[in-house]
Amino acid sequence: xxxxxxxxxxxxxxxxxxxxxxxxxxxxxxxxxxxxxxxxxxxxxxxxxxxxxxxxxxxxxxxxxxxxxxxxxxxxxxxxxxxxxxxxxxxxxxxxxxxxxxxxxxxxxxxxxxxxxxxxxxxxxxxxxxxxxxxxxxxxxxxxxxxxxxxxxxxxxxxxxxxxxxxxxxxxxxxxxxxxxxxxxxxxxxxxxxxxxxxxxxxxxxxxxxxxxxxxxxxxxxxxxxxxxxxxxxxxxxxxxxxxxxxxxxxxxxxxxxxxxxxxxxxxxxxxxxxxxxxxxxxxxxxxxxxxxxxxxxxxxxxxxxxxxxxxxxxxxxxxxxxxxxxxxxxxxxxxxxxxxxxxxxxxxxxxxxxxxxxxxxxxxxxxxxxxxxxxxxxxxxxxxxxxxxxxxxxxxxxxxxxxxxxxxxxxxxxxxxxxxxxxxxxxxxxxxxxxxxxxxxxxxxxxxxxxxxxxxxxxxxxxxxx
Amino acid sequence: xxxxxxxxxxxxxxxxxxxxxxxxxxxxxxxxxxxxxxxxxxxxxxxxxxxxxxxxxxxxxxxxxxxxxxxxxxxxxxxxxxxxxxxxxxxxxxxxxxxxxxxxxxxxxxxxxxxxxxxxxxxxxxxxxxxxxxxxxxxxxxxxxxxxxxxxxxxxxxxxxxxxxxxxxxxxxxxxxxxxxxxxxxxxxxxxxxxxxxxxxxxxxxxxxxxxxxxxxxxxxxxxxxxxxxxxxxxxxxxxxxxxxxxxxxxxxxxxxxxxxxxxxxxxxxxxxxxxxxxxxxxxxxxxxxxxxxxxxxxxxxxxxxxxxxxxxxxxxxxxxxxxxxxxxxxxxxxxxxxxxxxxxxxxxxxxxxxxxxxxxxxxxxxxxxxxxxxxxxxxxxxxxxxxxxxxxxxxxxxxxxxxxxxxxxxxxxxxxxxxxxxxxxxxxxxxxxxxxxxxxxxxxxxxxxxxxxxxxxxxxxxxxxx
Numbered sequence: 001x002x003x004x005x006x007x008x009x010x011x012x013x014x015x016x017x018x019x020x021x022x023x024x025x026x027x028x029x030x031x032x033x034x035x036x037x038x039x040x041x042x043x044x045x046x047x048x049x050x051x052x053x054x055x056x057x058x059x060x061x062x063x064x065x066x067x068x069x070x071x072x073x074x075x076x077x078x079x080x081x082x083x084x085x086x087x088x089x090x091x092x093x094x095x096x097x098x099x100x101x102x103x104x105x106x107x108x109x110x111x112x113x114x115x116x117x118x119x120x121x122x123x124x125x126x127x128x129x130x131x132x133x134x135x136x137x138x139x140x141x142x143x144x145x146x147x148x149x150x151x152x153x154x155x156x157x158x159x160x161x162x163x164x165x166x167x168x169x170x171x172x173x174x175x176x177x178x179x180x181x182x183x184x185x186x187x188x189x190x191x192x193x194x195x196x197x198x199x200x201x202x203x204x205x206x207x208x209x210x211x212x213x214x215x216x217x218x219x220x221x222x223x224x225x226x227x228x229x230x231x232x233x234x235x236x237x238x239x240x241x242x243x244x245x246x247x248x249x250x251x252x253x254x255x256x257x258x259x260x261x262x263x264x265x266x267x268x269x270x271x272x273x274x275x276x277x278x279x280x281x282x283x284x285x286x287x288x289x290x291x292x293x294x295x296x297x298x299x300x301x302x303x304x305x306x307x308x309x310x311x312x313x314x315x316x317x318x319x320x321x322x323x324x325x326x327x328x329x330x331x332x333x334x335x336x337x338x339x340x341x342x343x344x345x346x347x348x349x350x351x352x353x354x355x356x357x358x359x360x361x362x363x364x365x366x367x368x369x370x371x372x373x374x375x376x377x378x379x380x381x382x383x384x385x386x387x388x389x390x391x392x393x394x395x396x397x398x399x400x401x402x403x404x405x406x407x408x409x410x411x412x413x414x415x416x417x418x419x420x421x422x423x424x425x426x427x428x429x430x431x432x433x434x435x436x437x438x439x440x441x442x443x444x445x446x447x448x449x450x451x452x453x454x455x456x457x458x459x460x461x462x463x464x465x466x467x
Numbered sequence: 468x469x470x471x472x473x474x475x476x477x478x479x480x481x482x483x484x485x486x487x488x489x490x491x492x493x494x495x496x497x498x499x500x501x502x503x504x505x506x507x508x509x510x511x512x513x514x515x516x517x518x519x520x521x522x523x524x525x526x527x528x529x530x531x532x533x534x535x536x537x538x539x540x541x542x543x544x545x546x547x548x549x550x551x552x553x554x555x556x557x558x559x560x561x562x563x564x565x566x567x568x569x570x571x572x573x574x575x576x577x578x579x580x581x582x583x584x585x586x587x588x589x590x591x592x593x594x595x596x597x598x599x600x601x602x603x604x605x606x607x608x609x610x611x612x613x614x615x616x617x618x619x620x621x622x623x624x625x626x627x628x629x630x631x632x633x634x635x636x637x638x639x640x641x642x643x644x645x646x647x648x649x650x651x652x653x654x655x656x657x658x659x660x661x662x663x664x665x666x667x668x669x670x671x672x673x674x675x676x677x678x679x680x681x682x683x684x685x686x687x688x689x690x691x692x693x694x695x696x697x698x699x700x701x702x703x704x705x706x707x708x709x710x711x712x713x714x715x716x717x718x719x720x721x722x723x724x725x726x727x728x729x730x731x732x733x734x735x736x737x738x739x740x741x742x743x744x745x746x747x748x749x750x751x752x753x754x755x756x757x758x759x760x761x762x763x764x765x766x767x768x769x770x771x772x773x774x775x776x777x778x779x780x781x782x783x784x785x786x787x788x789x790x791x792x793x794x795x796x797x798x799x800x801x802x803x804x805x806x807x808x809x810x811x812x813x814x815x816x817x818x819x820x821x822x823x824x825x826x827x828x829x830x831x832x833x834x835x836x837x838x839x840x841x842x843x844x845x846x847x848x849x850x851x852x853x854x855x856x857x858x859x860x861x862x863x864x865x866x867x868x869x870x871x872x873x874x875x876x877x878x879x880x881x882x883x884x885x886x887x888x889x890x891x892x893x894x895x896x897x898x899x900x901x902x903x904x905x906x907x908x909x910x911x912x913x914x915x916x917x918x919x920x921x922x923x924x925x926x927x928x929x930x931x932x933x934x
Contacts, residue, residue: 109684109685109748109749110684110747110748110749110750111749131598131682135711161710162710162711162713163709163710163711164710164711167709167710167711167712168709168711168712168753168756168757169709169711169712169713169749169750169753170711172749172752172753189752190752190753190755190756191756191760212711212713212747212749213749214682214713215598215681215682215683215684216682217576217577217682218576218577240837241836241837241838242630242634242635242636242837243628243629243630243631243634243834243835243837244602244629244630244631244634244635244636244637244679245634245635245636246629246636246679246681280577280679281576281577282576282577282578282636282639282679282680283577283636283679285639285656285657286635286639286657288657289635289657289658290635293658367710368710369708370707370708370709370710370838370839371708371837371838372837
């Protein structure tokens with residue numbers, strides 16, 4: 001019997017909603033890791049022993065305290081829209097479902113504060129009622145939560161103007177609960193935000209998030225189509241570098257990716273490479289001019305609206321691209337890569353020419369270090385692991401670096417090195433027993449508690465490639 | 468007697484407000500060219516023969532027609548806040564004062580349309596009432612007009628996020644009246660905007676301007692102070708590159724420039740180099756963190772408000788910096804320079820080290836070609852012309868290029884080469900007799916009309932340096 005099922009532990013959680021039906025435990029312990037055949041092999045079957053659904057921070061504190069006292073692992077679930085098993089409990093224990101911690105605390109000029117379980121779509125809508133909106137959101141806006149996004153996300157729709165979630169000014173505060181016998185509630189601001197940002201919930205339980213908001217724009221969705229991939233790529237870069245054109249989405253898709261997209265009849269000409277765009281309505285004319293200048297064709301232009309039954313363009317972009325293809329062809333998988341600053345377009349073109357349709361080019365343009373750069377979520381016709389890693393190795397010779405989507409290990413994601421030390425240091429005090437989402441950090445050296453030793457994943461991080 | 472004073476000409480303007488008192492003609496024919504001792508020598512005494520003050524586009528058409536028929540030169544006056552004699556009539560004739568053409572035509576989501584004579588401050592305020600604001604404005608926001616800005620300006624407060632006025636998407640349309648016997652009213656959109664943008668009114672009379680607007684932010688004014696100039700420069704660059712920090716102003720001033728600024732007691736520590744900042748209120752905390760990280764000190768933080776008697780920070784910045792110093796020391800002048808992309812900070816530091824207080828460093832950080840760059844309006848302790856040009860020549864060896872503020876010739880301003888051909892071509896049809904603001908384009912080859920030959924400025928553009 002797992003520690004989480006022990007009567008004394010259950011008694012400690014009395015009054016807090018609990019779920020222990022095996023079918024629900026299995027269902028709710030999964031995210032979208034199945035995009036990766038590698039993660040699918042490793043994570044299928046992993047599940048929590050108990051789900052706790054707190055309604056208040058006080059209830060979160062009680063769960064954290066019980067876990068610390070009984071040495072029960074604790075993973076946190078937001079919308080479970082991650083792609084790397086970020087929230088999948090590797091060692092059973094409690095899954096803390098934040099769905100009921102869903103109050104918008106306040107929205108004022110340029111900022112908003114939300115409980116961790118608020119869905120991003122709801123946060124965005126509430127902000128818009130006051131003339132503001134989220135600076136950025138993932139393509140899973142409708143399902144994902146604020147807490148999940150800051151714990152497992154990096155960028156998204158809006159990053160072409162507002163940069164990365166980790167950029168100073170994006171996230172203004174995080175309130176975290178520690179996993180100790182007597183948990184503390186800690187407000188992180190400024191550089192301290194890095195202690196818990198994008199930490200997969202390993203260094204504290206994020207219960208409140210304060211975000212910088214953007215003024216709400218009326219957005220227009222556009223698709224530009226191009227004969228030649230290199231031209232499409234250069235257009236997407238130039239568009240992103242056009243400071244006078246206020247953008248929210250600038251996404252490049254090589255043919256045949258558009259052939260997998262349904263619901264956009266007429267906007268996706270056969271054989272053409274496309275750029276999906278969200279642009280401030282006042283700038284749509286400027287985009288049309290630029291499309292013409294590059295010899296392309298504007299094949300869609302419509303107002304952006306969130307409506308039932310209407311798929312917004314961003315649900316073809318970012319991590320939704322792979323999903324759109326997987327709906328039709330279950331054999332594909334994907335890569336996630338970071339491109340060299342100031343040489344990303346050349347690398348994109350070289351990679352497209354080298355791999356053709358085996359690695360279908362898909363790039364999300366975004367601001368990074370003050371530059372227009374892109375990251376890529378290429379859709380790969382998967383043959384076997386060896387071929388996948390060969391592709392990765394070859395890409396690295398082109399300056400394209402893997403941010404490994406086939407690993408659930410935090411340190412295998414690019415650009416996280418700087419905050420890793422800070423997080424590990426913070427974790428020593430916020431999670432002294434190493435109970436928070438155990439197994440997700442390769443550099444956490446604390447001896448695992450006895451309850452973990454039994455169930456420890458034998459293969460460890462054998463799958464994770466040296467970076 | 469000038470052609471503009473001829474009874475037949477005056478009769479053609481019947482019903483249109485006219486001013487011909489010599490003192491008013493002299494006063495209103497000037498802009499701020501006197502920052503430059505060189506322009507002062509060349510332009511002092513230049514004046515129109517008649518000022519016409521149209522109230523409608525129809526009246527503008529009548530003036531343009533009369534000028535074409537009688538071969539009378541025509542210059543256009545907005546707020547007369549230019550610094551290079553952009554609007555100074557070199558050959559007498561009519562000065563078209565746009566002050567009464569001051570209706571805001573409409574403001575809708577993300578754009579606004581204004582008659583040319585609307586003051587930028589009024590345009591900004593009217594937009595703000597509807598939740599929008601100007602994307603950028605010059606430091607002369609309170610006096611300058613929309614038409615004057617697009618005819619003689621290039622960038623301004625806001626350019627750190629929205630780039631240059633000439634960037635696609637900034638100016639959405641210009642309505643111009645041609646100077647022909649039967650004038651045409653032409654609406655310019657898209658790439659055609661370049662035909663009249665920043666043309667000093669030489670290729671058409673701008674009567675309406677459609678601008679992209681930005682959502683209105685609550686702004687905060689901040690001053691950060693630094694011991695070391697190089698650190699201050701690097702801070703200003705890093706701030707501009709911080710995509711998560713939404714900025715409106717990012718201006719660097721080397722000591723002793725701050726010693727000339729009054730009204731900011733306590734915010735300008737003796738001997739310190741400063742950065743003046745306007746930032747979205749929600750991001751002020753992120754700026755504070757960055758200031759600390761660079762070892763600086765935040766010496767001012769206050770909400771931005773337009774109030775009588777309160778000098779906004781931007782009135783110390785951009786082209787106001789030189790004015791602030793001139794109020795105290797009449798012997799200074801200035802330079803205007805463009806810095807190399809991706810190497811601007813190094814050039815700034817090298818230049819500061821080389822020239823010290825003789826050339827007081829002042830840089831306005833802004834987006835240019837998708838990068839955080841700066842241009843500089845250095846305040847120079849003027850000795851004589853030779854020393855001034857020696858400084859310029861030495862700067863050019865550092866990659867710093869002059870955008871000559873001591874010339875009234877359009878082609879002497881940097882980065883205008885691309886649109887010059889387009890403008891000259893357009894001018895052939897819009898101003899066949901070469902009457903619009905004659906003498907401001909070195910490349911206009913049309914034979915001057917007889918009325919000009921008499922009064923032609925003998926020295927021509929002898930003062931303008933080969934670029």
